[in-house]
Amino acid sequence: MALPEFKQKLLSDCVSADALKFGTFTLKSKRVSPYFVNAGLFHKARLVRSISTAYAQTLKAHGDSDPTFQWDVLFGPAYKGIPLAAVTADKLADLDDGKFGDKSYSFNRKEAKDHGEGGNIVGASLKGQKVVIIDDVITAGTAIREAIEIIKKEGGELVGIIVAFDRQEKTPTPTDDDGKPGPSAIGQLRKQYGIPVLAILTLDDVVEYLRGLGREDDLKQLDEYRAKYKASD
Ligand SMILES: O=P(O)(O)OC[C@H]1O[C@H](OP(=O)(O)OP(=O)(O)O)[C@H](O)[C@@H]1O
Numbered sequence: 001m002a003l004p005e006f007k008q009k010l011l012s013d014c015v016s017a018d019a020l021k022f023g024t025f026t027l028k029s030k031r032v033s034p035y036f037v038n039a040g041l042f043h044k045a046r047l048v049r050s051i052s053t054a055y056a057q058t059l060k061a062h063g064d065s066d067p068t069f070q071w072d073v074l075f076g077p078a079y080k081g082i083p084l085a086a087v088t089a090d091k092l093a094d095l096d097d098g099k100f101g102d103k104s105y106s107f108n109r110k111e112a113k114d115h116g117e118g119g120n121i122v123g124a125s126l127k128g129q130k131v132v133i134i135d136d137v138i139t140a141g142t143a144i145r146e147a148i149e150i151i152k153k154e155g156g157e158l159v160g161i162i163v164a165f166d167r168q169e170k171t172p173t174p175t176d177d178d179g180k181p182g183p184s185a186i187g188q189l190r191k192q193y194g195i196p197v198l199a200i201l202t203l204d205d206v207v208e209y210l211r212g213l214g215r216e217d218d219l220k221q222l223d224e225y226r227a228k229y230k231a232s233d
């Protein structure tokens, strides 16, 4: 099935910016991957615009399809979540100021500040607020679970998660290269919290994109990786 044009464009922009790269990469979980999404390279203004538009439209579309999905604050975990939260809030207000103009964003400091205003949260307070986490990628779910703990500690209510990329792979464990599919971190989060976990792009999209370009070598590496670490959900 051909990819929708916006996904094709986003993928080709990410590849041109090296924000989606093929090679050999060690992940935070220590798993070795033949590709890597580096949101730190989403820095060119044009790419920032297309990424923030994609996040904003994905969030808006979910709210349009499920009116019970109500939220107050976009929370971007440090570091890479921070600019994503800010630019997506801006883009949402552009899309529909009436609906999103009073939404807020906030983020955590990785180290607590003990002078001036102090504290760990910058931006909107999370207390009593319905919070959506915005981040780049979930693999093992460690970073997201840390963010969930922060939200709980600050008195917020987690109502959703949005990421740029769903790697569609099983949660890393010490014996995870047995070739048997297992639950993904995203699937486990959906089940545990009963919340939507939205993703703009998935590994399936990347495979489709590479197929369109006839990049057989990269496809072979991705197939081997998937055979080892495929998610069951
Ligand atoms: O699901 P996980 O296995 O936790 O891995 C994915 C997370 O790891 C990376 O961030 P990192 O924690 O390195 O922080 P950074 O944003 O400061 O780069 C990445 O940006 C994801 O947020």
Ligand SMILES: O=C(O)c1cc(=O)[nH]c(=O)[nH]1
Pocket: 026, 027, 028, 029, 035, 036, 037, 038, 039, 136, 137, 138, 139, 140
């Ligand atoms: O699992 C990770 O650490 C990870 C994967 C990925 O594709 N991009 C990233 O920034 N981190």
